[in-house]
Amino acid sequence: MSAPTGGSAAAHSFLSRFEGLKSRLPGAAAPREAAAASFAAAGLPGRGLEAWKYTSLQPMADASFHEPFSLLAPCEELLALVPPPALALDAPRLVFRDGRLRADLSNPPDFFSSFSTAPELDADPRPLVALNTMLAEDGAVLDLPAGVDGGTLLLIHLASDLHGQPTAAHPRHIIRLGTGARLDLVEICVGTGCYLHNPVFRISLAANAALSHVRLQDESTAGFHLASIDVSAGAGALYDGFTFNAGSRLGRAETIATLAGPGARIHLDAAQLLRGRQHGDITTIIRHAAPHGASRQGVRHVLDGHARGVFAGRIEVARGAQKTDGYQMNQALLLSPDAEIDCKPELEIFADDVKCSHGATVGELDADQLFYLRARGVPAATARLMLIRAFLDDAIEGLEDPAVRATLAHVVDQRWSEPAL
Amino acid sequence: MSTLRIEGLHARIGDTEILHGIDLVVPAGEVHAIMGPNGSGKSTLSYVLSGRDGYEVTAGRALLGEQDLLAMEPEARAAAGLFLAFQYPVELPGVGNANFLRTALNAVRRARGEEELDAVRFLKLARAAMKSLAMADDMLKRQVNVGFSGGEKKRNEVLQMAILQPSLAILDETDSGLDIDALKIVADGVNALRGPQFSALVITHYQRLLDYIVPDRVHVLANGRIIRSGGPELAAELEAHGYAQIVAEAA
Ligand SMILES: Nc1ncnc2c1ncn2[C@@H]1O[C@H](COP(=O)(O)OP(=O)(O)O)[C@@H](O)[C@H]1O
Ligand SMILES: [Mg+2]
Numbered sequence: 001m002s003a004p005t006g007g008s009a010a011a012h013s014f015l016s017r018f019e020g021l022k023s024r025l026p027g028a029a030a031p032r033e034a035a036a037a038s039f040a041a042a043g044l045p046g047r048g049l050e051a052w053k054y055t056s057l058q059p060m061a062d063a064s065f066h067e068p069f070s071l072l073a074p075c076e077e078l079l080a081l082v083p084p085p086a087l088a089l090d091a092p093r094l095v096f097r098d099g100r101l102r103a104d105l106s107n108p109p110d111f112f113s114s115f116s117t118a119p120e121l122d123a124d125p126r127p128l129v130a131l132n133t134m135l136a137e138d139g140a141v142l143d144l145p146a147g148v149d150g151g152t153l154l155l156i157h158l159a160s161d162l163h164g165q166p167t168a169a170h171p172r173h174i175i176r177l178g179t180g181a182r183l184d185l186v187e188i189c190v191g192t193g194c195y196l197h198n199p200v201f202r203i204s205l206a207a208n209a210a211l212s213h214v215r216l217q218d219e220s221t222a223g224f225h226l227a228s229i230d231v232s233a234g235a236g237a238l239y240d241g242f243t244f245n246a247g248s249r250l251g252r253a254e255t256i257a258t259l260a261g262p263g264a265r266i267h268l269d270a271a272q273l274l275r276g277r278q279h280g281d282i283t284t285i286i287r288h289a290a291p292h293g294a295s296r297q298g299v300r301h302v303l304d305g306h307a308r309g310v311f312a313g314r315i316e317v318a319r320g321a322q323k324t325d326g327y328q329m330n331q332a333l334l335l336s337p338d339a340e341i342d343c344k345p346e347l348e349i350f351a352d353d354v355k356c357s358h359g360a361t362v363g364e365l366d367a368d369q370l371f372y373l374r375a376r377g378v379p380a381a382t383a384r385l386m387l388i389r390a391f392l393d394d395a396i397e398g399l400e401d402p403a404v405r406a407t408l409a410h411v412v413d414q415r416w417s418e419p420a421l
Numbered sequence: 422m423s424t425l426r427i428e429g430l431h432a433r434i435g436d437t438e439i440l441h442g443i444d445l446v447v448p449a450g451e452v453h454a455i456m457g458p459n460g461s462g463k464s465t466l467s468y469v470l471s472g473r474d475g476y477e478v479t480a481g482r483a484l485l486g487e488q489d490l491l492a493m494e495p496e497a498r499a500a501a502g503l504f505l506a507f508q509y510p511v512e513l514p515g516v517g518n519a520n521f522l523r524t525a526l527n528a529v530r531r532a533r534g535e536e537e538l539d540a541v542r543f544l545k546l547a548r549a550a551m552k553s554l555a556m557a558d559d560m561l562k563r564q565v566n567v568g569f570s571g572g573e574k575k576r577n578e579v580l581q582m583a584i585l586q587p588s589l590a591i592l593d594e595t596d597s598g599l600d601i602d603a604l605k606i607v608a609d610g611v612n613a614l615r616g617p618q619f620s621a622l623v624i625t626h627y628q629r630l631l632d633y634i635v636p637d638r639v640h641v642l643a644n645g646r647i648i649r650s651g652g653p654e655l656a657a658e659l660e661a662h663g664y665a666q667i668v669a670e671a672a
Binding site: 369391394 | 471472473474494495496498499500505507510511512513514515516520521524525526528529532581585
């Protein structure tokens with residue numbers, strides 16, 4: 001019997017990796033086999049799927065992804081890619097290399113355990129989650145008991161190709177906050193060369209818990225970043241998510257956030273700075289399943305060269321979710337005539353007493369503002385950067401931790417000063 | 422030395438010629454006023470000299486000292502010593518005034534081969550300049566011109582001028598919208614720079630400003646041409662008789 005191919009060279013390489021690896025993967029075999037069967041049947045998600053209308057995985061379909069060599073590989077060069085203000089954070093840190101924990105580089109907090117010691121795998125038919133379920137070897141499991149303030153935690157993911165060959169990492173992160181628990185998670189993804197980073201997050205917040213989750217996706221511009229994030233917020237809980245995309249050739253973060261208890265709050269703010277031929281997709285579904293919930297989404301894109309930004313944001317309000325307050329705003333700055341933004345807001349409202357608004361703007365850098373700066377002696381390139389930063393700062397300034405704001409500002413300057421692909 | 426020399430300058434916006442041949446010399450150390458009715462081309466002249474997009478120079482030239490202004494990028498003109506106080510200062514949401522001023526100053530200093538100022542030295546300089554312009558310290562923390570009153574915007578222009586120390590300043594109706602106290606402060610700001618290394622082109626509608634910044638020469642611009650030039654008394658004549666008579670005489 002021949003192994004199923006899943007259609008593309010990439011899918012085939014994942015399935016053969018599973019065949020070779022499965023006897024050594026931690027945990028029960030059944031959910032992995034089920035995920036493999038589902039992934040083999042579906043293959044990589046194609047544009048026929050509504051959720052993938054604006055993002056094609058064709059650029060990675062022909063690549064064969066290899067097993068990374070990550071447990072002993074030197075990491076100094078990759079760690080040097082992490083913005084200095086983040087490394088200076090006085091916080092415990094988890095460093096993953098190619099999807100596996102590097103204990104030698106980490107100082108975990110006591111609420112951490114490794115996914116590999118007791119894998120919890122649920123059935124989720126979405127192709128990228130199934131791919132992760134099939135191959136996840138490790139990840140951060142963060143269990144905060146009721147009332148505990150976990151402070152700040154740095155979650156760093158390092159990745160690289162292997163002697164020019166693409167590699168793939170599928171970490172599985174599980175975060176559970178007990179009643180009233182708090183955590184500020186700062187996640188940073190960097191790397192070099194071509195690889196796939198396909199993380200899955202399972203996040204559940206009990207009543208009145210609060211998680212701040214800042215994601216800095218600063219992957220290699222030859223790499224692929226495909227994140228699937230599921231959030232469930234209980235009564236009065238807050239998920240305060242902020243994603244910043246500056247890296248990867250093709251990046252996508254799909255977040256499905258459910259306001260499961262009354263008075264839950266979800267923030268899914270995001271910003272991206274894309275240049276050259278980068279493609280960045282922010283896809284979100286916010287499900288208001290309980291009354292008195294509030295969700296907020298401010299998304300800002302700065303798109304240069306031939307870059308393409310996608311924002312697909314869907315807000316669903318269930319019949320019983322009265323007094324829901326939903327706000328969504330998508331703003332794009334196009335720096336070149338070849339840059340492109342696709343925006344798809346969707347509201348699906350089954351309750352009658354709700355307040356939901358959404359809006360979108362698309363513009364260019366303001367010629368009068370540029371001239372004003374240049375007339376004061378500021379060189380054109382610096383003037384453009386100042387205006388771009390001002391546009392992004394509007395999104396960034398809501399972040400509480402100054403070190404986190406400095407981290408993002410550092411990345412903006414860094415990315416803007418290097419030549420685009 | 423930084424004499425401004427404008428010769429036979431014709432400029433158009435799209436298909437419409439606005440400046441029909443301007444000849445003007447402002448020697449170093451002198452302050453000249455340009456007066457004229459609305460729509461005569463005063464702002465157009467200031468924008469052409471400072472390098473704003475959208476204007477096509479079809480004939481003539483403009484030199485600052487030996488430098489061919491019209492061939493330079495706007496930022497190079499600023500570095501060469503040109504400063505335009507805008508008739509309508511531009512708001513820069515998200516850009517802090519202190520960051521803006523320091524970036525501008527250091528860009529200009531770098532281009533002039535001078536060393537850059539660190540934050541401490543810059544703040545000292547900025548605070549001193551603000552004090553002499555009777556500006557509140559919190560102005561530095563605000564976003565550039567955002568939520569500023571008309572008078573605050575104009576004062577912010579003069580602050581930028583005081584900090585950048587140009588050799589040629591063009592003030593485009595910096596007096597409009599100012600009450601008499603603010604007008605005096607602005608005039609003091611300009612007069613403080615006066616000296617052999619500084620010249621100015623003061624564009625104004627009213628004689629009032631010229632009571633405080635006494636010009637060496639006054640020029641009347643109408644329909645894209647300088648139709649009369651004279652001493653400070655010309656401003657008083659215009660104030661008394663209006664532009665209609667002079668424009669009619671010139672036609
Ligand atoms: N962007 C523009 N497009 C077309 N015409 C313009 C533009 N700006 C100014 N003008 C015209 O140029 C002439 C001179 O304008 P301006 O230089 O602003 O005059 P002033 O500053 O003396 O009031 C006016 O007739 C005005 O209508
Ligand atoms: Mg004008």
